[in-house]
Amino acid sequence: MKVHEYQAKSLLAKYGVAVPRGEVAETAEKARDIAKRLGGPVVVKAQIHAGGRGKGGGIRVAKDAEEAARHAAAILGMTLVTPQTGPEGRVVRKVLLEEALEADRELYVAVTLDRSLARPIVIASKSGGMEIEEVAARDPNAVVREPVDAALGMIPFQARRLALALGLSGDAFKSGVTLLQSLFRAYVETDASLAEINPLVVTKSGRVLALDAKMNFDDNALFRHPDVREMRDLGEEDPLEVEASKFGLNYIKLDGNVGCMVNGAGLAMATMDLVKLAGGEPANFLDVGGGASEEQVENAFRIILSDPHVQAVLINIFGGIMRCDIIAKGVVAAVKGMGLSLPVVVRLEGTNVEEGRRILSESGLRVTPADGLADAAKKAVEAARAGARA
DSSP states (O other): OBOOHHHHHHHHHHTTOOOOOEEEESSHHHHHHHHHHHOSOEEEEEOOSOSOTTTTTOEEEESSHHHHHHHHHHHTTOEEOOTTTOTTOEEOOOEEEEEOOOEEEEEEEEEEEETTTTEEEEEEESOTTSOHHHHHHHOGGGEEEEEOOTTTOOOHHHHHHHHHHTTOOHHHHHHHHHHHHHHHHHHHHTTEEEEEEEEEEEETTSOEEESSOEEEEOGGGGGGOHHHHTTOOGGGSOHHHHHHHTTTOEEEEOSSSEEEEESSHHHHHHHHHHHHHTTOOBSEEEEOOTTOOHHHHHHHHHHHHTSTTOOEEEEEEEESSSOHHHHHHHHHHHHHHHTOOSOEEEEEEETTHHHHHHHHHTTTSOEEEOSSHHHHHHHHHHHHHHHHHO
8 A cells, every 4th residue: 555745754753754844735725824834935745646746747846835825726636647657647636835955965765675585675875866776777886775684673783884875974874873763663663565765865954854755555464554544545546446455356457458367466477477478468467366255256357347448358267265166157247247248268277177167168158268377368368459450
């Protein structure tokens, strides 16, 4: 789950991470009032779940409250297009107004999970304000990585080493050490999957603050954090993904035309890879899980077909915990209920596979059986191409 910048900052502030003074507004009038309270120049920042907002005109500096109100009026309601939103963009419903700061330097720091090490890792760079992937590609030595034991937490010498790598000194060094330890503690204690500050600024007066902040959270741990769960903004999520979450389905919309319904995340990834290998493009990632019910399967199928770009559906089920006959019944119910005309390619293996195949073959539906996963991917891609030409 993602949260807005202002929400990430409010969480980080609770753990002692220094952030600029600021408030959120949903109208130009409220933006004017906030700017008056803050006093002096302010920054008006669009709040969407995407980076690159400045490039799209979503971040503007105002010298006084009246100008802040004008900027807010221009930003609120706009469809902001950034490299991370895609061409469709995102509608801006809130703006964050913050005190304008004179930055002497912009740095980068983040905490995420290094799966190869099976532990959190802190990533830091002197090149803040840029995408860290670009920095690493241009100069790998410009990025410092510090693995940290989650149980022990960030040991002071690790925080000092990172602060030195960021080029901090004097009071800024002391503040930086404290901020790094606070950032790591916030990451661990909120079950975050990412806690990123970009840029982390050092002001001309020596203050070290999070000028921007991004936090993502492990969905499976949200039951432990009702305060974080309440921060979810459904307006920032794809409607189909929101619908899928109501039925306990893991769904992510993509840009292709081959709809995929699979049980198990690993098998779903492999299925998408084979669709690509066959020359096609998956329209989604959809994991129905190991113990889905007939109703869940039916809803999964309905969600896939709600994407108008889907030209064919590939169903790939390995029946371990999941029974193939349950999948088959759900598919038949969904197809009959929606009056489906699209081709469906099915690969079933495992528990009750023969019964599942029988249900599909006797359904009278336009279902193509597949002999193995590679064959299923090839047939689905060919069917999608034929549908696109029709």
